[in-house]
Amino acid sequence: MARHIAKYAAKGTYNLHRNEIFWRDVQPFLLAKGYRLRARYEPGWTPPWIGTDIDPDYFEESRGSMLPNVIDARRLSDDALVAIKWIPDAEHTRDEIEVMRFLTSPDMLLDPDNHCVPLLTTFTNPDMPNGVFTVTPWLADLHGVPLEYVNDVVDMMLQMFSGLAFLHRHNVAHRDCTGWNILQDVSSMFFGRRSHPMNPAFSEDMQQLLPYRMRAESHVRYFFIDFGISTRFTGPGPHLVTGEIGRDPSAPELSDEIPYDPFKLDVYLLANYFLNSFLGKYTNLEFLRPLLLDMTHPNPLARPTAAQALQRLQAVAREPYGISFRWCLIKRNYTYPERVVFGVACLARECVAHARAWLFRSDVLSFGRRLPP
Numbered sequence: 001m002a003r004h005i006a007k008y009a010a011k012g013t014y015n016l017h018r019n020e021i022f023w024r025d026v027q028p029f030l031l032a033k034g035y036r037l038r039a040r041y042e043p044g045w046t047p048p049w050i051g052t053d054i055d056p057d058y059f060e061e062s063r064g065s066m067l068p069n070v071i072d073a074r075r076l077s078d079d080a081l082v083a084i085k086w087i088p089d090a091e092h093t094r095d096e097i098e099v100m101r102f103l104t105s106p107d108m109l110l111d112p113d114n115h116c117v118p119l120l121t122t123f124t125n126p127d128m129p130n131g132v133f134t135v136t137p138w139l140a141d142l143h144g145v146p147l148e149y150v151n152d153v154v155d156m157m158l159q160m161f162s163g164l165a166f167l168h169r170h171n172v173a174h175r176d177c178t179g180w181n182i183l184q185d186v187s188s189m190f191f192g193r194r195s196h197p198m199n200p201a202f203s204e205d206m207q208q209l210l211p212y213r214m215r216a217e218s219h220v221r222y223f224f225i226d227f228g229i230s231t232r233f234t235g236p237g238p239h240l241v242t243g244e245i246g247r248d249p250s251a252p253e254l255s256d257e258i259p260y261d262p263f264k265l266d267v268y269l270l271a272n273y274f275l276n277s278f279l280g281k282y283t284n285l286e287f288l289r290p291l292l293l294d295m296t297h298p299n300p301l302a303r304p305t306a307a308q309a310l311q312r313l314q315a316v317a318r319e320p321y322g323i324s325f326r327w328c329l330i331k332r333n334y335t336y337p338e339r340v341v342f343g344v345a346c347l348a349r350e351c352v353a354h355a356r357a358w359l360f361r362s363d364v365l366s367f368g369r370r371l372p373p
Helices: 002-010 018-033 096-103 150-169 262-279 286-295 306-316 336-360
Strands: 070-075 081-088 121-125 128-137 182-185 221-224 241-243 255-260
Touching: 018 070, 018 121, 096 128, 150 221, 150 262, 150 286, 150 306, 255 262, 262 286, 262 306, 286 306
Parallel strands: none
Antiparallel strands: 070 081, 081 128, 121 128, 182 221, 241 255
């Protein structure tokens, strides 16, 4: 085993990735500012598994960050887990911080419809005058802690549609509200246990798979991040933009030359995200398809506004009957035996949900049918 590990180490398998070297180099500066990076990024770090017969995957330090320009850190003042982002000076990032400051001002954060990641602080490095660091709460992606049930998806959609309507009420177009720009705060699912930032289903030391409770019994919130190409408008309009930058290039109106409505683009992007990430993978979400198809209409003028889409979703969320609304997500490639196994598990979960609702007057049975408080 030791020779096997040494061979892969010699190939650089466990070395710092290119984007991680930047964070190793600024680690002393960040520590002086009050933010501690993981041991992997300390100057002079060497992998602790070298010379042992222990698989590197058992070490927390083997978990690198693949995110460009973003790193996890602990804030020394309160040990909170935060995300530090380096924003270089560039044409497409010139308004990012000002948009974030506007959206996460104290008054804005009082609005429960606000699903923008809060901006905690910003600072610069005198040795790096061509950019700025931002600090926000650390959030999890949807791969490490995936959604499991139909009402999980509807709850997420209600929150994201509400968040998009909030942005548009305040004349802000995100323009990239899809994919990895939608994250989640899953801390309430793990009974107060600290999880690893790169593998949130595991303990911080990567030694234990954490027990968790269902989203219906937690307070998971979803957030928009990355306002690098977002636009805040003032005045009566019309509000139009140009540009093809973004994670989803499929919107038909995208153009570097012909102006288009960025608010209708947002509607398309968010709906297309749910179509591809959920309806394309699972069979029992088809009741959502008519709304999402209207939101991705090739003609932007035919699409509903974010507020109209939210209103329609709230009505659609009341339609599925009881147990089907709380059923597990059924993958399109499940075999018949797999469907039977998951079906039995869903029936057991349903019995528990009814018992909890009766004994503790829990609202678990209505989870996903309305916006959370």
